[in-house]
Amino acid sequence: MSGSMLLTNARVVDGTGAVPHTGWELLIENGRIVRSAPSGTILRGTISDPDRLFVIDLAGASVLPGFIDAHTHMTAVPGGNKVDMLTEPESLKILRAVPFLRDTLATGVTTVRDPLEHPSCLAEPGDIALVLQSGVVVGGHTHVKEGRND
Secondary structure, eight states: OOSEEEEEEEEEOOSSSSOOEEEEEEEEETTEEEEEEETTOSOGGGSSOGGGOEEEEOTTOEEOOOEEESSOOTTOOTTOOHHHHHHSOHHHHHHHHHHHHHHHHHTTEEEEEEOOSSGGGSSSTTHHHHHHHHTSSOOOEEEEOOSSOO
16 A cells, blocks of 8 residues: 555554553554554644545544464365375465465454464465565464474
């Protein structure tokens, strides 16, 4: 996403355990939150092209930090077994993860941890991270750990 967006009048839960901030605004540039403050304090004059600023009033809505799924299997065969994981092509496992990553992100989960029950579940442990970094799939963070012992 390119350009600038200003979310106004939001209730912001910052993830620290503090009481939510009410009536806040968030400035988003090129898909990233660059500033948050009480509504009315982020001046539109600080935007390089204020006429192209997209403003959304979030009165009554909440903005939450990304959630973490600390145990997931992105490439597992639904209803499958370990033989399936060992015999199917790695490319199929990666392709299976694509809609999972998209749907997971759409539900507010921006970080996943896949403990992988067997190292051959992916061609290489960093494959999903590489897919995300390439921009082929929009996603958050991933942590891949081989083996069952954390």
